Structures are given as C-alpha cells and as structure tokens.
Amino acid sequence: MSQTALAFAADHRRENLEHLSDFLRIPSVSTQAMHRPDIDRAAAWLVSRLQEAGLEHAQAMPTAGHPIVYAEWTGHGEKAPTLLIYGHYDVQPTDPEEEWLSPPFEPTIRAGNVYARGASDDKGQLYTHIAAVEAFFRAGRQPPVNVKFIVEGEEEIGSPNLGFFIQQQAKRLACDTALISDTAMLNADTPAIIYGVRGLSYAEIEIRGPKSDLHSGSYGGVAPNPLQAAVEILAALHDEQGRVTIPGFYDKVRPLSEKERDSLARVPFDAQRFLREEIRAPALWSGEAGYTPLERISARPTLEIHGIAGGYTGEGGKTVIPARATIKLSMRLVPDQAPLEVFELLEQYVQQLAPPTVKVVTRLLSHADAAVIDQDTPAMRAAVRAYRNGFGAEPLFLRSGGTLPVVTILYKNLHTPVVLMGFGLPDDNLHAPNEKLYLENFYRGVDTSIYFMDELAQMP
Amino acid sequence: MSQTALAFAADHRRENLEHLSDFLRIPSVSTQAMHRPDIDRAAAWLVSRLQEAGLEHAQAMPTAGHPIVYAEWTGHGEKAPTLLIYGHYDVQPTDPEEEWLSPPFEPTIRAGNVYARGASDDKGQLYTHIAAVEAFFRAGRQPPVNVKFIVEGEEEIGSPNLGFFIQQQAKRLACDTALISDTAMLNADTPAIIYGVRGLSYAEIEIRGPKSDLHSGSYGGVAPNPLQAAVEILAALHDEQGRVTIPGFYDKVRPLSEKERDSLARVPFDAQRFLREEIRAPALWSGEAGYTPLERISARPTLEIHGIAGGYTGEGGKTVIPARATIKLSMRLVPDQAPLEVFELLEQYVQQLAPPTVKVVTRLLSHADAAVIDQDTPAMRAAVRAYRNGFGAEPLFLRSGGTLPVVTILYKNLHTPVVLMGFGLPDDNLHAPNEKLYLENFYRGVDTSIYFMDELAQMP
Numbered sequence: 052m053s054q055t056a057l058a059f060a061a062d063h064r065r066e067n068l069e070h071l072s073d074f075l076r077i078p079s080v081s082t083q084a085m086h087r088p089d090i091d092r093a094a095a096w097l098v099s100r101l102q103e104a105g106l107e108h109a110q111a112m113p114t115a116g117h118p119i120v121y122a123e124w125t126g127h128g129e130k131a132p133t134l135l136i137y138g139h140y141d142v143q144p145t146d147p148e149e150e151w152l153s154p155p156f157e158p159t160i161r162a163g164n165v166y167a168r169g170a171s172d173d174k175g176q177l178y179t180h181i182a183a184v185e186a187f188f189r190a191g192r193q194p195p196v197n198v199k200f201i202v203e204g205e206e207e208i209g210s211p212n213l214g215f216f217i218q219q220q221a222k223r224l225a226c227d228t229a230l231i232s233d234t235a236m237l238n239a240d241t242p243a244i245i246y247g248v249r250g251l252s253y254a255e256i257e258i259r260g261p262k263s264d265l266h267s268g269s270y271g272g273v274a275p276n277p278l279q280a281a282v283e284i285l286a287a288l289h290d291e292q293g294r295v296t297i298p299g300f301y302d303k304v305r306p307l308s309e310k311e312r313d314s315l316a317r318v319p320f321d322a323q324r325f326l327r328e329e330i331r332a333p334a335l336w337s338g339e340a341g342y343t344p345l346e347r348i349s350a351r352p353t354l355e356i357h358g359i360a361g362g363y364t365g366e367g368g369k370t371v372i373p374a375r376a377t378i379k380l381s382m383r384l385v386p387d388q389a390p391l392e393v394f395e396l397l398e399q400y401v402q403q404l405a406p407p408t409v410k411v412v413t414r415l416l417s418h419a420d421a422a423v424i425d426q427d428t429p430a431m432r433a434a435v436r437a438y439r440n441g442f443g444a445e446p447l448f449l450r451s452g453g454t455l456p457v458v459t460i461l462y463k464n465l466h467t468p469v470v471l472m473g474f475g476l477p478d479d480n481l482h483a484p485n486e487k488l489y490l491e492n493f494y495r496g497v498d499t500s501i502y503f504m505d506e507l508a509q510m511p
Numbered sequence: 512m513s514q515t516a517l518a519f520a521a522d523h524r525r526e527n528l529e530h531l532s533d534f535l536r537i538p539s540v541s542t543q544a545m546h547r548p549d550i551d552r553a554a555a556w557l558v559s560r561l562q563e564a565g566l567e568h569a570q571a572m573p574t575a576g577h578p579i580v581y582a583e584w585t586g587h588g589e590k591a592p593t594l595l596i597y598g599h600y601d602v603q604p605t606d607p608e609e610e611w612l613s614p615p616f617e618p619t620i621r622a623g624n625v626y627a628r629g630a631s632d633d634k635g636q637l638y639t640h641i642a643a644v645e646a647f648f649r650a651g652r653q654p655p656v657n658v659k660f661i662v663e664g665e666e667e668i669g670s671p672n673l674g675f676f677i678q679q680q681a682k683r684l685a686c687d688t689a690l691i692s693d694t695a696m697l698n699a700d701t702p703a704i705i706y707g708v709r710g711l712s713y714a715e716i717e718i719r720g721p722k723s724d725l726h727s728g729s730y731g732g733v734a735p736n737p738l739q740a741a742v743e744i745l746a747a748l749h750d751e752q753g754r755v756t757i758p759g760f761y762d763k764v765r766p767l768s769e770k771e772r773d774s775l776a777r778v779p780f781d782a783q784r785f786l787r788e789e790i791r792a793p794a795l796w797s798g799e800a801g802y803t804p805l806e807r808i809s810a811r812p813t814l815e816i817h818g819i820a821g822g823y824t825g826e827g828g829k830t831v832i833p834a835r836a837t838i839k840l841s842m843r844l845v846p847d848q849a850p851l852e853v854f855e856l857l858e859q860y861v862q863q864l865a866p867p868t869v870k871v872v873t874r875l876l877s878h879a880d881a882a883v884i885d886q887d888t889p890a891m892r893a894a895v896r897a898y899r900n901g902f903g904a905e906p907l908f909l910r911s912g913g914t915l916p917v918v919t920i921l922y923k924n925l926h927t928p929v930v931l932m933g934f935g936l937p938d939d940n941l942h943a944p945n946e947k948l949y950l951e952n953f954y955r956g957v958d959t960s961i962y963f964m965d966e967l968a969q970m971p
Binding site (some may be wrong): 068099125144147235255259264269274279331332333334353357365373408409431480 | 629655669681695698713739789790791804817824826827833913
C-alpha cells in the first residue's frame with residue numbers, strides 16, 4: 052500500500068533536500084532575542100510548506116513566547132488511528148562561529164552529509180515526516196492514518212509554553228500515538244528507539260564582589276574576587292568519585308534495575324571508539340563511580356559547567372579583579388528527580404558554599420522533566436517493523452542523555468504513548484560547530500516514516 | 512628661584528588641562544593589536560609636545576615593540592645634576608565599556624576630576640613634569656637641572672623592550688636621579704613616596720578536552736569538561752588560610768622586618784573605609800593569614816584569577832561541554848621572588864593538578880621584578896621637601912601593590928636611585944571603568960615637580 056509513496060519519495064530526494072535546505076537557511080535561534088524575526092520567518096515557512104504538502108488548517112498559533120505551528124489531515128475520521136507528529140523549528144546558537152567549516156546557515160553538502168545548524172536537531176529529522184506525508188498525497192493517495200503536526204519554536208529554551216498550549220488544545224491534538232524524531236541512532240547501521248530521556252535544571256549563578264572592576268595591583272590580597280568564589284563553589288560541586296555533592300541530589304533517583312543494567316550492558320556501545328572518534332580528548336572522564344559510560348551518559352544524573360563570564364578574556368593580559376562573575380551550569384536529571392526541587396537544592400548549597408565576601412544569586416533558566424517510556428506497546432512494535440523495512444536493521448532500545456520535555460508534556464496532557472524514532476547520529480555535532488545530518492538517514496527516515504504510518508493503520 | 516615658574520603654572524592651568532585632554536583622547540591601548548596606530552599617534556603627539564615645551568632632540572625611537580619617546584635639555588652640562596623622568600603613554604583596555612559614565616577617550620570633567628582612560632595611569636601624572644619644565648622655559652628661565660624624558664608605550668604589557676633599550680642607550684640616559692609619577696598617594700591630603708613595588712608573573716593556562724564543543728545531553732557524564740578541570744585547578748591554588756599553595760611559592764620571599772611592620776602599622780590606613788568607599792563589596796577577603804590588609808595589598812605576594820574563557824556566556828542557556836577553556840591569572844611578587852622562577856613553579860603545579868583527561872599548556876604573558884628602594888638618600892629628602900611645598904603636607908613612605916618594572920630596569924642599567932612621587936589617588940579606578948585624575952592633584956603635581964627640580968639643584 053505504501054509502495055507508491057515510497058517510489059515518489061525515491062524519485063524526489065533532491066526536491067526534499069532543497070526544501071530542507073530552505074528551512075535550514077532561516078537562523079531561528081530561540082535563545083537570542085535578536086533572532087525573534089527569524090523565529091517568525093521559520094514558523095511562516097513551515098505553515099506554507101505543510102499546506103503545500105497536503106495538510107489542512109496549517110497555522111502559526113500564538114503563545115506567550117514563540118508561535119507553535121499546527122497542521123492536520125483527518126480525512127479518515129474515526130475509521131483510522133491518528134498520529135501526532137511533534138518537532139521543533141528553533142535551533143541552538145552557533146558560537147564559536149569561527150570553528151564552522153561552512154557558515155551555519157548556508158547548508159553545505161560534504162561527504163554525504165548536509166552541514167548546517169539544525170540539520171539534525173531538529174529541522175532535518177522533523178522534515179522526514181513532512182516529506183512522508185507529502186509523498187502519500189502527491190503519489191495520488193492519502194496517508195493511511197490521520198496526521199497532525201505540532202512544531203514548536205522553544206525546544207532549545209526548555210519548551211516553557213508548550214505544556215500550557217497542549218493543555219489548552221488537548222481536544223484538537225487528540226491522537227492515538229505521538230511520534231518524535233529528535234534523537235540519535237546508535238550508529239549508521241543500528242537504529243535506536245529511545246525509551247528514556249533525561250530531565251534538566253539549567254541555572255545561572257551570579258556572584259557579585261566589588262562594586263566595580265578593580266586593579267589587582269592596588270587591591271589584590273584584600274578585595275574579594277568573584278572568579279575566585281566561582282571556582283571554589285564550582286569545584287565543590289563534585290567529590291573525588293565524580294559524584295554530585297549537592298545534599299539530597301540523588302535522593303529521588305530511581306535506581307537502575309538489574310534487568311535494565313543487563314540490557315544496557317548488551318548494547319554494542321564501544322566507549323573507546325566513542326572517546327577516539329566522537330569526544331576526541333586525551334581520556335574519558337571517569338565520571339560517577341560505579342556506573343558504565345553508557346549508564347553515565349543516559350541513565351544517571353550529571354552536573355556540567357557550561358560557561359563562566361567575568362574578568363578579562365581578550366588578547367594579552369589585564370590585571371583586573373572583576374566586579375562580577377556569572378556561571379552557567381546545568382544538571383541532567385533522571386526519574387524521579389523533580390527539576391524545580393533539584394534547582395532549590397543547588398541554590399541552597401551554593402548559598403552555603405559562597406564566602407561571606409560576595410553576594411550570590413542563583414536563577415533557574417530552564418527545566419524539563421525526565422521520562423521513561425514503556426517498551427511493550429503496539430506503537431513501539433510498529434516502530435520496530437518500520438525501522439526493519441526502512442533501514443533493513445533491527446532497532447535497539449536505548450535511553451537518551453538529552454532532554455525532550457515534550458515527552459512528559461504529551462503523556463500528562465494527552466495520555467498518549469510517545470514513540471521516539473531518531474534518525475540522527477551520535478556525531479552530528481548537536482549544539483556544537485559543524486552540526487550535520489547524514490543524508491542517507493534523511494532519505495531512509497522518509498521511508499521509515501511512510502512504513503510507520505502503514506504499520507499504524509494496521510494496529511489492532 | 513622657582514617662583515616665576517610657579518606663577519606661570521598657576522596662570523596656565525587651563526592650557527595644561529587642554530594639552531592633557533588632547534593626550535587622553537588618543538586610545539593608545541597597548542594590549543590590543545588594533546590600537547597600534549593609536550600607539551604611534553600618541554608617541555608622535557608627545558614628541559611634538561615635548562619640543563614645544565622647550566626640550567631638545569625629541570624623537571620616537573623604535574624598539575622591537577612600541578616606540579620609546581625621548582627628549583632632553585642638558586643646557587647646564589656638568590654644572591648641574593641631571594634628572595631623568597620616566598612615564599608611559601600606553602593605557603589599559605577599556606572593557607567593560609558599558610560601565611563608563613562618559614566615553615573612555617572623551618576626557619570629561621566631573622566634580623573636580625578629569626575622567627578618561629589613562630587620566631591617572633599614566634598620562635596625567637606624566638604630564639605634570641612636562642608642564643613643570645615648560646613653565647620654567649616659558650617663564651623666561653631654564654629648569655634648574657638638566658632634564659631627560661623617557662616615555663614608553665609598553666608599560667601595560669610588562670615593558671618587554673624597555674630593559675634592552677635602556678641598556679643600549681645607557682650613555683644617553685645617564686643621570687643623577689630618576690623620577691617616576693605613576694603611583695598613588697594615601698589620600699588627597701596625604702602624599703606618599705613609594706619605596707617598594709611588587710613584581711608580576713602573568714600567565715595564561717589553556718585547557719583542551721574534546722576536539723570540538725559537545726552537547727551535554729549526549730556526552731555529559733563521560734566527556735572531560737575543560738571548565739571543570741579549570742575550576743578544580745584554580746580552586747586548588749589557595750588553601751583555606753588564603754595562602755598560595757604552589758610548592759616553593761614563598762621560599763624566596765624576603766620576610767618583613769619588625770621595623771617595617773611597625774612602620775606600616777603606623778600608616779593611617781583604614782581598612783573598613785577602604786572596603787566601604789573603594790572596594791564596595793560585602794566584606795574584605797580575609798586573604799593570607801597572619802598579615803594586615805595593608806601588608807597584603809603591598810608587601811605580600813598574591814595570586815589572582817583575571818578571567819576564564821570557554822563555553823557559553825551569552826544570553827539564555829546553551830548546554831555545551833566546551834572543547835577548550837583559557838584561564839588568565841597573575842601572581843604579584845615581592846623581593847626576592849624571581850618572576851620566571853615563580854612562573855615555572857606555577858606551570859609545574861598546574862601540570863600536577865591537571866586531570867589526565869585534558870591537555871594543559873601554561874604560557875607566561877608578561878613579568879616584572881619586585882623592588883624595594885632605600886628611603887634615606889638625598890633625592891628622597893628632596894622629594895619630601897618638594898611635597899611639603901607642593902601639597903603642604905608631609906609625605907608617607909609606602910609600598911605599592913602594583914608593578915613598575917622600570918624601577919629595577921633603571922637601577923640595574925643606570926645605577927640610579929629612583930624616586931616614586933605619585934599624584935594619583937587610591938580611588939582613581941586604574942585599569943577599571945571611569946578612571947580619573949583629581950584635578951587639584953594635577954595642578955599641585957606640576958608645582959611639586961617645579962619644587963623638586965629646585966631642590967635637586969641644591970643637592971650636595
């Protein structure tokens with residue numbers, strides 16, 4: 052039944068790539084206010100593309116933040132199940148810009164990959180499903196299921212308005228299965244269905260010492276240095292076993308079952324290859340004692356420093372004691388850690404660690420819930436079969452170290468099972484310079500989406 | 512004998528301030544390559560101003576770095592002593608620019624001060640002596656001593672070429688006394704003669720982890736984070752007593768004698784006022800245990816972090832594990848610590864502290880020797896009398912926490928005693944936003960310079 056759609060997709064790879072490239076050219080960075088017009092451009096582009104692809108009621112719906120794009124085709128009515136496809140059209144910032152081999156918003160093909168910010172996260176992965184639906188329509192048929200798209204523009208800032216939106220629009224969004232492609236496969240030959248995502252608490256800590264910058268020659272030795280306070284506080288957040296020292300941090304962590312540890316141990320994850328080919332550092336960080344590298348990057352909570360601002364970092368030297376230092380850090384969380392609660396534990400501990408010579412303010416910048424999804428559902432089985440057909444390979448079940456707040460939001464508001472069917476690769480350089488999408492995965496992704504809709508239509 | 516020169520200076524305050532303002536308008540920042548043309552402009556401006564003031568052979572002499580401006584008037588030949596006046600025409604960078612109340616290179620008068628980068632450090636203090644010499648000439652007389660000016664453009668980057676230049680030009684620069692005004696008084700009513708300056712080792716530590724920036728969702732827990740390594744290394748450089756932990760750091764420190772500690776204890780230095788009015792932080796840093804605040808800022812060695820670059824510090828959040836972190840820090844040194852030796856101690860200790868997951872390179876950006884000067888010389892006594900006349904107050908003898916490499920360089924190459932006669936104030940915001948010079952000190956400085964030349968001419 053899907054053969055004509057597959058044939059259409061095979062004949063229109065070039066066109067699909069051109070559409071994706073147009074999408075990638077829009078610098079829809081959600082974390083930076085200057086890009087707000089680009090956010091609106093990306094939403095408008097999507098609305099018109101979804102319409103052209105054959106969907107109905109395509110529109111950019113306002114929220115308190117960036118608009119959410121919605122479109123649907125519900126021609127089967129109650130005779131067929133409804134699939135809700137979620138994606139996001141916003142992207143991460145591009146700094147350090149000078150490390151990009153080609154400009155981040157000029158999609159460039161090199162060695163079978165398309166390089167651009169958002170290529171994998173998430174414009175490229177999202178686009179596979181638009182192309183799949185279009186293939187059904189333009190091959191002269193209808194998709195075998197009802198289809199709804201919901202595409203947000205605030206995923207990279209923690210989806211602050213998505214929950215309220217979905218709650219308000221629950222009736223319109225009603226569905227039998229939700230599908231998200233915003234994750235990675237194990238490698239190009241091994242697809243993966245993600246059944247767990249980590250949560251997040253992203254914090255900014257501002258440390259204020261002297262009222263203005265001071266000269267270390269005149270004040271060094273007595274003036275409190277906020278950078279000194281920053282390194283003391285930050286160094287104290289891990290112990291020598293790589294454990295986070297925030298009191299209570301691990302209290303709500305659901306322990307990994309023996310069954311799950313066994314299953315993760317059987318994943319052909321080669322930590323040394325991971326170090327050599329992806330991380331490319333002198334050695335792996337030993338991390339939290341007692342856990343394997345695969346557990347540490349996906350199933351255990353972590354704390355990372357993302358940036359420290361303050362003082363002089365330009366060319367040459369400047370002997371300044373800065374008035375202020377600002378830290379950015381985040382904690383990756385697992386069930387059943389609550390992001391707000393963990394943030395409060397951090398805030399209290401930072402106050403306790405801070406010397407009396409400085410003032411410290413800790414702010415929560417964004418947060419997301421962790422989730423673990425049941426692997427044994429009809430939709431999951433449909434996804435396994437779709438991957439077998441699309442990629443000719445058996446997918447693994449993996450947990451992701453990343454965050455997808457939408458998983459919990461969909462589950463809470465629509466009571467719908469979520470399938471995380473990723474087409475990215477681990478070395479796609481998400482959030483880093485030279486983000487890319489493997490084109491073979493893009494084309495196979497379109498096919499897999501077509502197969503998945505077919506499988507869903509046959510679900511009991 | 513100096514009365515006509517003093518009268519001339521009193522009548523030409525406005526003209527002197529206008530000349531200084533022209534000088535301050537040139538953004539001669541020595542640490543930033545983009546300002547190289549401004550460096551040359553500042554040197555050329557000085558050459559022509561020194562000529563107009565009555566000096567001879569004024570010229571910008573090339574070095575391996577920025578030119579050194581030289582001028583002289585030796586009309587007395589061997590019948591009078593020769594005074595060598597040192598200053599510097601380069602200035603510090605201006606960031607954070609947004610904290611300046613008026614633009615750093617548009618001199619602005621507020622509440623009896625002139626605000627501009629370099630107003631106090633060192634263009635304004637240097638200019639007092641140019642105005643003094645000009646006053647003698649234009650009042651129809653000659654200065655009572657032979658005068659030579661040497662003004663460099665690399666003081667703020669550690670005077671890397673000054674030593675070689677002075678060594679090469681030792682004959683031309685031969686003098687009986689050297690005078691430098693690049694230091695601060697205790698307060699507006701209490702002049703100070705600085706008899707000690709701290710040395711400096713300024714280092715940059717580069718920490719490299721992953722080959723490129725990584726997403727903490729995919730790699731957090733196993734990828735080495737260079738910022739984490741940075742805070743661990745930096746936090747370990749002080750112990751809980753505020754002492755620097757680098758092995759051997761204090762080995763060569765000449766202990767403070769009881770006599771000197773007694774004398775420093777008698778200085779009317781109010782640490783609480785210093786905190787309240789200058790540092791303006793919640794509390795003083797307790798610093799190195801066992802020493803008073805005045806000792807810690809001037810007579811004891813310190814280590815300060817000046818900046819940490821790497822990761823994301825822009826608006827909002829970015830969940831990046833950066834490929835690289837770069838630290839800027841400096842150590843203020845006292846006799847007999849050797850800057851290169853102390854740098855090597857730091858380098859070794861940092862290597863020892865660095866985790867095996869990262870590569871660390873430590874570079875020396877600049878260095879300077881510490882010095883202590885004999886207080887009991889004819890030139891020092893002349894300076895005391897000049898201050899009495901110029902400021903109507905008895906000067907204190909103090910040690911400065913800052914660096915003046917030229918002190919050691921002059922002593923080593925010309926075997927000349929150096930007088931550090933400062934006209935700055937402790938709250939001049941050196942190296943910080945809103946640098947200023949108190950105009951009353953500027954005018955009194957001109958008078959004091961005139962008195963000092965008179966006193967020198969009468970030296971036995």
